[in-house]
Amino acid sequence: MxxxxxxxxxxxxxxxxxxxxxxxxxxxxxxxxxxxxxxxxxxxxxxxxxxxxxxxxxxxxxxxxxxxxxxxxxxxxxxxxxxxxxxxxxxxxxxxxxxxxxxxxxxxxxxxxxxxxxxxxxxxxxxxxxxxxxxxxxxxxxLPRYRPDALLARETNGDLGRRLPRWRERIAAADVTQEALRPLVRSLSRHLVRTGFTLVMPRWNGWTSDLHEMAEAFGGYYPERAAPMREAAAYGLEPSGDPAGLRAVLDSYVDDLGPWLAREYARVHGEKAARQELP
Structure with missing residues (x-):
């Protein structure tokens, strides 16, 4: 076994x-x-x-x-x-x-x-x-040893709602070129997938850093949101596409998947304690 x-x-x-x-x-x-x-x-x-x-x-x-x-x-x-x-x-x-x-x-x-x-x-x-x-x-x-519990979930990624306004500013300020948009798509994609995973981490009872595994674990509890999370995992590894397509991906993150995930995270785990953010 x-x-x-x-x-x-x-x-x-x-x-x-x-x-x-x-x-x-x-x-x-x-x-x-x-x-x-x-x-x-x-x-x-x-x-x-x-x-x-x-x-x-x-x-x-x-x-x-x-x-x-x-x-x-x-x-x-x-x-x-x-x-x-x-x-x-x-x-x-x-x-x-x-x-x-x-x-x-x-x-x-x-x-x-x-x-x-x-x-x-x-x-x-x-x-x-x-x-x-x-x-x-x-x-x-x-440092102590850690379990995949609700406290860890809240304090690692329970601040997505506070991040979204800054994400919108970064997207609006970015040049509409592959060189400018690819790293932004990769960064935000990874953040969303990891947030989706830590949302379900206490129920899944474990940890993985593999983006595809994270997306699959999330999809097991939220099948209605599984497809966009799988797409985000793919973009987190290989943010390919023309500038217009990459910009559309970013817009979908801050207009749909991100706000929904922030609300659900706050409902399930609460919001992360406010602290000074890393530069």
Whole structure:
């Protein structure tokens, strides 16, 4: 009989198991990771507390030329605007040098914020369960273990209603070109699919970071919304189409799927506690 607990991302005690490892990094991406590690050390030196990988690269599912490199960097102190400029420049340089990645996304935070009570079931959970240590002391050692419960669901993605106005502003301001719209479609698609999944996560009783699996889990509880969620999963992986089509996808997110999902999320789990958002 299959071990459904482990297959759904839980350990033997029913806690979320940490996903990813340095050993799972595909061979093509190892030079990129090595360069990122060295450049982070050069950029921040003694201010760097720890650095992590997350996403498809440490999960071993990254596709050369299609996947981005995702990093989380924790400093001993709170980062400022010059620090954010520095990590953006570092990411741009990596993206230009290594064709196997399609962009670099970096979350830059201070150690104290990761360990704060307000972030315990959001950023803290993210580091403890979805991030693979790359440099420094692992902050997961100071964080609790997590279950796929309603508290985690609320505090991770219970703010979609507050995000939608900003999404509309970003869509309105974006150039109607593939270059401008593709990353926006990919980002919003992934966010919607993950929100749809965490809506049903406590009932599904597990975790997956696979967008198609997330969409299928969601569709099992909301069959009337399964088709648009499956389409969002596909766009989250490969946002293809002409500019007019991509813009239509974005409009459907903020006019239909997003508002419905925000209302249903608030009804089922409540709204996420307000806190300062990451830049």
């Amino acid at each position: 299959a071990d459904t607990t482990r297959s759904r991302g839980l350990d033997a005690q029913g806690y979320l198991a940490r996903e990813g490892s340095l050993g799972q990094i595909p061979h093509a991406f190892r030079p990129v990771v090595a360069a990122a590690r060295d450049r982070l050390l050069d950029a921040f030196g003694a201010r760097l507390h720890s650095a992590y990988l997350y996403g498809s690269v440490p999960r071993g599912t990254a596709r050369a030329g299609h996947s981005d490199l995702d990093l989380l960097v924790a400093l001993h102190d709170e980062p400022g605007a010059p620090d954010r400029t520095q990590v953006d420049a570092l990411g741009d340089a990596l993206d230009k040098q290594y064709p196997q990645i399609d962009g670099v996304g970096t979350i830059l935070v201070g150690r104290a914020r990761v360990l704060s009570e307000g972030e315990r079931h959001d950023l803290g959970w993210f580091v403890a369960c979805l991030c693979t240590p790359l440099l420094g002391e692992d902050l997961a050692e100071y």
